[in-house]
Amino acid sequence: MSEVITIANQKGGVGKTTTAVNLSASLAVDGKKVLLIDIDPQSNATTGLGFNRNNYEFNIYHVLIGRKKLSQIILKTEIDNLSLAPSNIGLVGVEKEFYDNDTRGRELILKHAIDEIKENYDFILVDSPPALGSITINALSAADSVIIPIQCEFYALEGLAQLLNTVKLVKKTINPSLEIRGFLPTMFSTQNNLSRQVFADLQQHFKNKLFVTKNDKAFVVIPRNVKLAESPSFGKPIILYDDKSPGSIAYKDLAKSILAS
Ligand SMILES: Nc1ncnc2c1ncn2[C@@H]1O[C@H](COP(=O)(O)OP(=O)(O)O)[C@@H](O)[C@H]1O
Numbered sequence: 001m002s003e004v005i006t007i008a009n010q011k012g013g014v015g016k017t018t019t020a021v022n023l024s025a026s027l028a029v030d031g032k033k034v035l036l037i038d039i040d041p042q043s044n045a046t047t048g049l050g051f052n053r054n055n056y057e058f059n060i061y062h063v064l065i066g067r068k069k070l071s072q073i074i075l076k077t078e079i080d081n082l083s084l085a086p087s088n089i090g091l092v093g094v095e096k097e098f099y100d101n102d103t104r105g106r107e108l109i110l111k112h113a114i115d116e117i118k119e120n121y122d123f124i125l126v127d128s129p130p131a132l133g134s135i136t137i138n139a140l141s142a143a144d145s146v147i148i149p150i151q152c153e154f155y156a157l158e159g160l161a162q163l164l165n166t167v168k169l170v171k172k173t174i175n176p177s178l179e180i181r182g183f184l185p186t187m188f189s190t191q192n193n194l195s196r197q198v199f200a201d202l203q204q205h206f207k208n209k210l211f212v213t214k215n216d217k218a219f220v221v222i223p224r225n226v227k228l229a230e231s232p233s234f235g236k237p238i239i240l241y242d243d244k245s246p247g248s249i250a251y252k253d254l255a256k257s258i259l260a261s
């Protein structure tokens with residue numbers, strides 16, 4: 001049984017791409033067959049895995065406009081079990097194209113594309129853009145579950161109600177089986193009172209939706225770790241860049257938590 005997990009939060013800079021890339025890599029290194037779909041025009045997951053987004057004639061944009069099948073754009077990565085469906089800045093045009101052509105069933109284009117290849121993978125992760133437009137609706141409509149990264153900083157929970165409403169609406173109208181897999185605290189610093197406050201708020205409101213480590217039942221929290229910020233510039237997930245770093249350990253814990261539940 002394969003699972004499609006969308007990483008979503010309409011706020012930018014909260015750790016969506018970092019989570020998508022590093023959770024994918026950790027699951028793949030754990031022996032799972034993983035496809036990461038980059039569906040953000042900024043293409044940070046594509047570049048973060050070492051691909052020059054301008055080198056590929058076809059990308060997820062061509063899938064969304066019906067020109068290519070997902071299987072025709074998939075690239076192999078440095079990690080054996082991990083494949084990537086790349087994105088490109090050209091994807092910014094897709095929402096207008098949907099609108100201009102009044103494309104029917106446009107919310108379900110990604111889902112239909114995924115359905116054709118779903119059985120080839122154990123996990124399909126979707127890295128969505130910082131917005132709640134058609135692209136993110138496609139990503140939520142295609143998903144079995146959603147992971148919501150929450151940056152442990154100022155205004156962490158601002159906008160969360162809107163995101164949760166969107167998830168609820170998609171569940172009600174398009175994708176009844178959509179579940180919230182969990183909230184993931186990111187960029188946590190122990191010395192920072194605010195970080196601790198945000199985490200306490202998350203525990204208060206969503207305790208049963210936080211990820212727990214397999215053995216000691218601690219919560220999985222992604223620390224602020226400079227290695228996580230550096231690794232994309234080397235085109236590598238953290239597990240290949242610095243496997244012993246706290247960031248790498250945290251994403252491996254997240255993968256284990258997901259595999260255990
Ligand atoms: N745990 C972390 N520790 C340090 N830097 C991080 C961490 N998570 C993300 N970053 C950095 O913060 C920035 C935003 O993260 P990113 O994953 O791109 O967010 P999003 O995809 O939500 O916009 C990036 O420069 C990234 O490298």
Ligand SMILES: [Mg+2]
Pocket residue numbers: 016017018040044128
């Ligand atoms: Mg991103």
